[in-house]
Amino acid sequence: MALPKYTETRYRVWHYSYLFICACVFIFLIAPLFVIFPLSFNAEEFLVFSEGMKNLDPDAFSLRWYKDMIYGTKNPWGLAAKNSFIIAIFATIGSIILGTLAALGLSSRYMPYKGIIMATLISPMIVPLIISGVAIFFFMAKAGLAATHTGIVLAHIILGTPFVVITVTATLTGFDHSVTRAASSLGSNPINTFMKITLPLILPGVISGGLFAFVTSFDEVVVVLFLAGLENTTIPIQMWTGLREQLSPTILAVATCLIILSTLILVSAELLRRRSERLRGINR
Amino acid sequence: MSSETQQILTTDGIPLSVSLKKAERKNKIKAFLLVVPLLLFLIITYILPIGDMFMRSIDDKMVTNMLPKTFTAMEKWDGKEMPPEEVFAGFYSDFKILVQNKEHGKLAQRLNKEKNGFNSIIKKLFRQVQRNKIDEGQSIKEQIMKVHKRWRDVEYWQAIKRTAPPYTTAKYLKGMDMYYGPDGNIMQVEEDRRIHRILWLRTLEIAFFVTLFSFLMGYPIAHLLATLPMKYSNLLMICVLLPFWTSLLVRTASWMILLQQQGIVNDFFVMIGLVADDNRPEMMYNKVGTYVAMTQILLPFMVLPLYSVMKTISPSLMRAGKSLGGTPFVAFWKIYFPLTIPGIGAGCLLVFILAIGYYITPALVGGASGTLISNQIAYHMKTTLDWSFASAMGLMLLTGVLVVYWVYNKLVGVDNIKLG
Numbered sequence: 099m100a101l102p103k104y105t106e107t108r109y110r111v112w113h114y115s116y117l118f119i120c121a122c123v124f125i126f127l128i129a130p131l132f133v134i135f136p137l138s139f140n141a142e143e144f145l146v147f148s149e150g151m152k153n154l155d156p157d158a159f160s161l162r163w164y165k166d167m168i169y170g171t172k173n174p175w176g177l178a179a180k181n182s183f184i185i186a187i188f189a190t191i192g193s194i195i196l197g198t199l200a201a202l203g204l205s206s207r208y209m210p211y212k213g214i215i216m217a218t219l220i221s222p223m224i225v226p227l228i229i230s231g232v233a234i235f236f237f238m239a240k241a242g243l244a245a246t247h248t249g250i251v252l253a254h255i256i257l258g259t260p261f262v263v264i265t266v267t268a269t270l271t272g273f274d275h276s277v278t279r280a281a282s283s284l285g286s287n288p289i290n291t292f293m294k295i296t297l298p299l300i301l302p303g304v305i306s307g308g309l310f311a312f313v314t315s316f317d318e319v320v321v322v323l324f325l326a327g328l329e330n331t332t333i334p335i336q337m338w339t340g341l342r343e344q345l346s347p348t349i350l351a352v353a354t355c356l357i358i359l360s361t362l363i364l365v366s367a368e369l370l371r372r373r374s375e376r377l378r379g380i381n382r
Numbered sequence: 383m384s385s386e387t388q389q390i391l392t393t394d395g396i397p398l399s400v401s402l403k404k405a406e407r408k409n410k411i412k413a414f415l416l417v418v419p420l421l422l423f424l425i426i427t428y429i430l431p432i433g434d435m436f437m438r439s440i441d442d443k444m445v446t447n448m449l450p451k452t453f454t455a456m457e458k459w460d461g462k463e464m465p466p467e468e469v470f471a472g473f474y475s476d477f478k479i480l481v482q483n484k485e486h487g488k489l490a491q492r493l494n495k496e497k498n499g500f501n502s503i504i505k506k507l508f509r510q511v512q513r514n515k516i517d518e519g520q521s522i523k524e525q526i527m528k529v530h531k532r533w534r535d536v537e538y539w540q541a542i543k544r545t546a547p548p549y550t551t552a553k554y555l556k557g558m559d560m561y562y563g564p565d566g567n568i569m570q571v572e573e574d575r576r577i578h579r580i581l582w583l584r585t586l587e588i589a590f591f592v593t594l595f596s597f598l599m600g601y602p603i604a605h606l607l608a609t610l611p612m613k614y615s616n617l618l619m620i621c622v623l624l625p626f627w628t629s630l631l632v633r634t635a636s637w638m639i640l641l642q643q644q645g646i647v648n649d650f651f652v653m654i655g656l657v658a659d660d661n662r663p664e665m666m667y668n669k670v671g672t673y674v675a676m677t678q679i680l681l682p683f684m685v686l687p688l689y690s691v692m693k694t695i696s697p698s699l700m701r702a703g704k705s706l707g708g709t710p711f712v713a714f715w716k717i718y719f720p721l722t723i724p725g726i727g728a729g730c731l732l733v734f735i736l737a738i739g740y741y742i743t744p745a746l747v748g749g750a751s752g753t754l755i756s757n758q759i760a761y762h763m764k765t766t767l768d769w770s771f772a773s774a775m776g777l778m779l780l781t782g783v784l785v786v787y788w789v790y791n792k793l794v795g796v797d798n799i800k801l802g
Contacts, residue, residue: 109710116602120606123600123603123681124618127682130625131624133640199419200417200419203414203417206413209410209417222424225432226735227739228741229759229776230428231760232763232769232772232776233431233432233776236431237434259420317629319742320742320760337635341631342745345639353632353636360624364620
């Protein structure tokens with residue numbers, strides 16, 4: 099973004115102030131995440147940088163909050179993490195299966211009533227979560243699934259499928275249908291064609307939709323607050339209660355782990371996106 | 383030429399057009415069958431429950447079912463004078479059944495909401511009925527009217543008549559701080575008790591300003607990301623995507639740490655001498671905290687659609703504008719900006735829709751002045767258990783969102799939603 103030599107001073111000033119504004123916004127976006135790292139290693143119980151930490155005194159840092167997170171008797175983080183992973187994994191599998199099938203149907207050019215069906219399928223993404231929460235709670239209460247893992251998994255499938263539908267439909271827009279026709283003409287049955295030809299080609303879209311569904315489920319708190327009983331507590335619920343009652347450094351240790359997890363997810367999502375674009379022959 | 387000779391036949395002897403139509407129908411059914419599992423699942427677990435919310439929000443069958451004979455008798459009553467003997471007789475026989483089933487308390491509670499004072503007079507009548515003080519051989523009207531002077535007041539009978547319809551819009555009126563007056567016309571709640579209107583306005587205000595701030599901050603960085611060479615922009619894109627993928631609660635927690643009175647933001651203000659050390663401003667548990675945290679959380683939803691639109695704008699357009707004599711500002715305003723309007727529409731409406739239904743962040747960093755309509759819905763769902771009122775407010779919010787979504791669809795199209 100180097101400026102040409104002939105640029106007038108006022109445009110030069112404007113250009114640098116523009117870059118400065120952008121830098122500030124980037125700091126605003128990313129800096130809050132980095133505050134958590136050092137504070138989670140705080141040896142003291144306060145959520146401010148102690149004098150020792152400012153002087154980089156090694157005694158001021160400790161792993162005690164991580165130990166508390168794992169071994170602490172009062173902290174149900176272990177149960178919460180187990181529940182969160184179980185729920186998120188099953189919700190992701192459910193979302194992927196239902197969402198991919200629907201996306202395959204939707205991207206067929208023979209699909210009738212495409213507009214209204216698409217709008218229905220992605221409605222859980224547009225409707226505010228609190229309303230989804232109320233509606234899903236009414237259903238689960240009637241079906242006797244409130245305060246069960248099954249109920250929460252079903253709720254998260256509802257919230258996760260729109261992401262799978264959108265990403266897989268997007269992958270299928272560049273899809274060359276003559277390859278499936280070629281497979282059929284060579285004697286392959288539809289299921290075999292799907293497994294051997296279509297699925298490998300749309301896999302990046304499926305997985306990145308699945309990642310969205312996983313994160314949605316793993317991070318979801320509004321609906322779970324309505325549905326969860328004591329045994330169904332999840333990480334977001336524990337964080338929510340913790341943040342409401344008192345901000346303990348243990349929460350920061352958990353938050354640090356969650357940031358690392360989201361970094362891993364970001365990297366895999368990004369790699370998948372590039373692979374998908376390469377496969378579809380989109381060059382940028 | 384006759385049509386016989388024109389028609390092309392397939393090898394089976396069926397006209398080609400018929401055969402093609404059949405194949406197309408088969409393809410249609412095939413495509414539809416793929417969508418069916420998800421569609422059915424969503425209809426059962428999601429769409430119908432939203433319909434259930436609507437039924438609950440207008441449901442007022444309780445009294446209708448409790449006093450069937452009363453309301454049948456009331457059909458002939460003009461509603462102005464005291465009701466005739468039949469109404470009293472009907473009411474008495476309904477009430478006896480309620481006393482047997484011990485449901486008169488529920489009736490008292492519901493009628494008391496319609497008009498204050500029902501609680502005590504129903505209790506009095508209950509005692510009379512329990513002791514068998516009412517003689518069915520004589521005029522029941524006279525006897526009930528003797529129980530309490532309010533039973534002689536026609537306004538109380540009018541109130542009972544108002545509960546006759548099985549459906550009511552009262553919950554929706556309550557959501558807008560209005561109620562049905564004694565003669566059935568709509569009245570305003572007293573000025574100092576209009577809490578819901580404040581919440582609606584505050585929700586709109588916060589959603590509007592968060593959208594505005596996100597736009598003002600998101601536009602420059604989306605532009606930078608779209609114009610920088612790939613190797614730099616990929617790195618900076620992480621600054622947008624990492625918060626996007628990070629848990630909402632983690633980001634809220636980090637803002638709680640940053641904005642607390644001894645927090646880093648306040649430390650910084652003290653350091654540059656903006657505020658005195660002993661006079662640190664409260665930046666959390668008020669609107670400031672809500673704005674700051676929500677803007678940071680929703681900013682990626684603004685940047686991503688803007689970026690995907692800006693990426694498609696060729697840089698040569700700006701160069702052409704400048705070479706034709708436009709200053710950079712004119713070229714930007716007349717050429718670049720209009721081309722980004724689809725992205726602006728997408729980003730703004732996405733952020734607005736998300737912000738209007740926000741609940742978690744305002745509840746944590748907003749304090750009392752950061753409560754939004756969603757918090758109120760959650761409160762009625764979990765604390766007061768007034769589910770029909772929560773449903774009514776939820777559906778009012780949903781209507782608002784659908785209107786915004788409809789505009790979004792008109793401007794940008796649903797298919798243009800892009801993720802990452």
